[in-house]
Amino acid sequence: MREELFADRVQPDTPSRLEGLFPQMDFDDAITFTAGSPAEDLFPKEAMQQAYLDAIAAEGAHTFQYHTISGPEELRSRLAVRAQQKMAIEGVDADNVMLTAGGQQGIDLIAKLMLNKGDGLVVEAPTYVGALSSFDMYEPTYYEVQLESDGMDVDQLEETLKAHNNIKLVYTVADFHNPGGVTMSVEKRKRLVELANEYDFMILEDTPYRDLRYVGESLPSIKHFDTEDRVIFLSSFSKILMPTLRLGWMVAPKAVIKQLYKLKEAADLEVPNITASAVNQFLAKNDLDKHIEGLIKAYSGKRQAMFDALAKEMPEGVEATCPEGGFFTWVTVPDFINTTDLLYDVVTPKAHIAYVPSKNFYAFKDHTNGMRINFTGLTPDQIADGMHRLGGVLKEEMSKASLKTAQ
Amino acid sequence: MREELFADRVQPDTPSRLEGLFPQMDFDDAITFTAGSPAEDLFPKEAMQQAYLDAIAAEGAHTFQYHTISGPEELRSRLAVRAQQKMAIEGVDADNVMLTAGGQQGIDLIAKLMLNKGDGLVVEAPTYVGALSSFDMYEPTYYEVQLESDGMDVDQLEETLKAHNNIKLVYTVADFHNPGGVTMSVEKRKRLVELANEYDFMILEDTPYRDLRYVGESLPSIKHFDTEDRVIFLSSFSKILMPTLRLGWMVAPKAVIKQLYKLKEAADLEVPNITASAVNQFLAKNDLDKHIEGLIKAYSGKRQAMFDALAKEMPEGVEATCPEGGFFTWVTVPDFINTTDLLYDVVTPKAHIAYVPSKNFYAFKDHTNGMRINFTGLTPDQIADGMHRLGGVLKEEMSKASLKTAQ
Structure with a gap:
């Protein structure tokens, strides 16, 4: 196989845009703010398992056929x-x-x-x-x-x-x-x-x-x-x-x-029939909006914990958006800080936390002083602890920079 | 929405290559030889249902997360x-x-x-x-x-x-x-x-x-x-x-x-984790090759029924391949017969059977005297009955043509 046979749309030497987004950390005290994943403990596990069974019961062997x-x-x-x-x-x-x-x-x-x-x-x-x-x-x-x-x-x-x-x-x-x-x-x-x-x-x-x-x-x-x-x-x-x-x-x-x-x-x-049928059964027998209310209640507390932690821990010159919903806040740091370098050089190895650096979210990968921080996948304690560590790193970087400026 | 906004690869007025491949027939005695579907009665339904449950039991709520x-x-x-x-x-x-x-x-x-x-x-x-x-x-x-x-x-x-x-x-x-x-x-x-x-x-x-x-x-x-x-x-x-x-x-x-x-x-x-995990569980707890042996036994009988029916029912000048495996035989008819026209004009409305005409299987849609016939989705009786009907149609078409030639 020669790379010349690949189509133009494939760039063998360019990593996937998603590569390295979720670095694995082997530290006992690691806290990751990278995830776009929902909180697993809120999954309606039993109800969904039942929905799969109901889907199979409703159609029998035909459940598993092409549809x-x-x-x-x-x-x-x-x-x-x-x-x-x-x-x-x-x-x-x-x-x-x-x-x-x-x-x-x-x-x-x-x-x-x-x-x-x-x-x-x-x-x-x-x-x-x-x-x-x-x-x-x-x-x-x-x-x-x-x-x-x-x-x-x-x-x-x-x-x-x-x-x-x-x-x-x-x-x-x-x-x-x-x-x-x-x-x-x-x-x-x-x-x-x-x-x-x-x-x-x-x-x-x-x-x-x-x-x-x-x-x-x-x-x-x-x-x-x-x-x-x-x-x-x-x-x-x-x-x-x-x-x-x-x-x-x-x-x-x-x-x-x-x-x-x-x-x-x-x-x-086609979409797998067993999946579509299971979701249909789930919606027939459960109240989706009530389930969503539960998510909102849980995530609201995490959001507040994030706002409190950001207000307490971030040094002046660092800004964060205040989302009314969703999973993420966007933190902007002074433009002399490169958030990709900071992540790999300091934040992950020393503070044992991770965010997603801004570079990944720009078509031209040319924005370097932002970070995406997830708040839905963590406990309020983890959020407080993680933001304390991040704030510490940022304070240190900013004081190093102001020392340099002063010299 | 204007069609001019579509990309070149989209040809709004050209039907899908799969469109019309599986015509619905509203006849009580319809027999369709179009399917690429496996026989539902041979699905390992209980074992697969158990495999889904085993997959959920093995990973708990995490089963349902991104992987x-x-x-x-x-x-x-x-x-x-x-x-x-x-x-x-x-x-x-x-x-x-x-x-x-x-x-x-x-x-x-x-x-x-x-x-x-x-x-x-x-x-x-x-x-x-x-x-x-x-x-x-x-x-x-x-x-x-x-x-x-x-x-x-x-x-x-x-x-x-x-x-x-x-x-x-x-x-x-x-x-x-x-x-x-x-x-x-x-x-x-x-x-x-x-x-x-x-x-x-x-x-x-x-x-x-x-x-x-x-x-x-x-x-x-x-x-x-x-x-x-x-x-x-x-x-x-x-x-x-x-x-x-x-x-x-x-x-x-x-x-x-x-x-x-x-x-x-x-x-x-990504591939849905619940599916991949369920198949992994199925393979761990069931003998796939033994299951395949069962399929081979059942499909072998259908294949033989198809060969017998083709030998008995097809007029001279019609040829069929003798597959050693798989789902289909390919039937070639004299080139004055257009199998697409025949399907819609005669075979489906009058004989209440259906095959897939050859046109669909050619990149340039320019081959008109073949048909794909499935033998795995039907009983031996249906195969015998269906091929009797198809043979009758073909004999009639061919005798019409030879009358014309004689005139």
């Missing part, structure tokens, strides 16, 4: 109702809902649907690293738009659209941004749809954290404001139920889903 | 042993084994790894329709090589390689071909590897039916003859266990798997 590209209509109907009730997406039915292998496959298939090599794609800066790994495969031209405290900078977006007429797709995590922690305002949601209509592009609204709001009122989805079938709303069961389901779902125009089915068929034939 | 791109090492070790024992693939270990979302994803990821737009790709004529649907997405230049009774015409392949220097990949179903029913001889396997070395291409050996041999001795895999890490061996649990697992596996050079992991991560993050 269809679209999956169970009953499940898609439930999700269409959920889209109307929770996402304020009107006028959709089961045929507007497509099941995917996690939200990740939704991103991948939509990129595959839209992007020729070189086509323009707008991403937030920072943005979800897994989306970048999907997008890379279709060799787009990336345009970055800054993330602000109320979502992407839509003025900068319009400037970008004016300057580049090849833009076909804008990708956004509007609710409790991964990694930024911020939420897009209603005004910006409206403006984004108006720009899509004016400049002729599609919007991929990726919302894995949307149901996990700890304070404030839920905002209408971007899809709610869609007037020309330009918004694809993407959700997932990974954060509110369990990641191993690998079950995502999207709400999209029927004409889009028709084409996406061809792409999914080519990629992996 | 790794590579999946359980124990399962990959079992498969490496199987590759050595059953496929005659020497010198491989767990790290040569990659898990995929069914064999379909294996095909898709390898195409994604290798093919730039316009790169040369050799497929057999006919070939597996699902592979064509994956390949289409990477916009290759197709070269067809005729399938003969002992596998692809390797002389024609060499002529093609001499004439076109852009060929990077040869795709073959060497054992019990889908749809052709034939098996590649040992001589051709060796020659194919020699050609790969000489003309610098990779081979994708797709073997979902390999374990299901009803007569004769198992042949070494093509991978067995590989001297320069040019063969990727792809298998699946869909036909020997259950399709809904959506679990395939491949044996490939470690350098190839390293790159494929990046592509899989971008496509859907």
Whole structure:
């Protein structure tokens, strides 16, 4: 095998964008703030086990057979109702809902649907690293738009659209941004749809954290404001139920889903029926929203512990976002600190903690003074302890730097 | 949403290659020979249900968490042993084994790894329709090589390689071909590897039916003859266990798997741990080969029923392959009969049976006088009845034609 036989999209010497994101630490007192994983002790383990049994009982051996590209209509109907009730997406039915292998496959298939090599794609800066790994495969031209405290900078977006007429797709995590922690305002949601209509592009609204709001009122989805079938709303069961389901779902125009089915068929034939049927059984026999309330209660406490720890431990000059939901806060340090170097040189070996450095969340990997910090996978004590250690490291780095400046 | 925003690989007005392959018939006496599905009554339902429970018991709530791109090492070790024992693939270990979302994803990821737009790709004529649907997405230049009774015409392949220097990949179903029913001889396997070395291409050996041999001795895999890490061996649990697992596996050079992991991560993050763990538990507590023996016994009888029925019912001028294993026989009718038209105009509405017409199995959809007929999904009585009906239709068509010729 010679590397010359690989396609251009494969860059053998470039590590995966996800590589090294989750460093293993062999210390007894290690605390990792890297995870995008939900807390395992909150999984509805017994109920889901029962749901698998119920799925097998309902269909017998046929459970295990090939089924269809679209999956169970009953499940898609439930999700269409959920889209109307929770996402304020009107006028959709089961045929507007497509099941995917996690939200990740939704991103991948939509990129595959839209992007020729070189086509323009707008991403937030920072943005979800897994989306970048999907997008890379279709060799787009990336345009970055800054993330602000109320979502992407839509003025900068319009400037970008004016300057580049090849833009076909804008990708956004509007609710409790991964990694930024911020939420897009209603005004910006409206403006984004108006720009899509004016400049002729599609919007991929990726919302894995949307149901996990700890304070404030839920905002209408971007899809709610869609007037020309330009918004694809993407959700997932990974954060509110369990990641191993690998079950995502999207709400999209029927004409889009028709084409996406061809792409999914080519990629992996269909969503496993046993999974789709088990989730359908789970939803029939359990109250998903009550389960989510339990998650919100548990995660709210962890969020407060993180805010308290950050306020107590971080030196002046370090800033953190205050997410109203989701899994992450985004910490910005003075720009003389490179958070990748700091992680590998000091934070992991000496403080025995880990975060994800900002570099990974930028299309061009050129941002070096931020970090994504997860608060949902840890206990309040671990959060307090971990932030104390991080604060100590940052204070030391900053005092070293001010000594240098003073010299 | 405007279709102009779709990528070139999406052809909105072209139906999926799989569309219409499995027509629904609302007749009480319908018999369908279209399926690629294994017989449901042979699924190890109880054992697999127990395997899911065992998987959950073994890891507890962690079963449902994100795991790794590579999946359980124990399962990959079992498969490496199987590759050595059953496929005659020497010198491989767990790290040569990659898990995929069914064999379909294996095909898709390898195409994604290798093919730039316009790169040369050799497929057999006919070939597996699902592979064509994956390949289409990477916009290759197709070269067809005729399938003969002992596998692809390797002389024609060499002529093609001499004439076109852009060929990077040869795709073959060497054992019990889908749809052709034939098996590649040992001589051709060796020659194919020699050609790969000489003309610098990779081979994708797709073997979902390999374990299901009803007569004769198992042949070494093509991978067995590989001297320069040019063969990727792809298998699946869909036909020997259950399709809904959506679990395939491949044996490939470690350098190839390293790159494929990046592509899989971008496509859907990882194989669901609950599935991989359940299959691992199944293999630990059940004898897979004994289960396969049961399948072989049941399918052998169906195969014999099919041969008997074809011999009895088909008019002169109709030929069928005699597969030593797998699911399908390939029937060739006189070339004045278009099997697509015949299916929709006569066979389905009047005889209430269905096959898959040859057109679907050719890269250029230009072959019109063949049909793929499944024999594993039906009882011997259904096979006898269905072939009687098909023979009747063909006799009528052929006598109409000879009347016309006589006039």
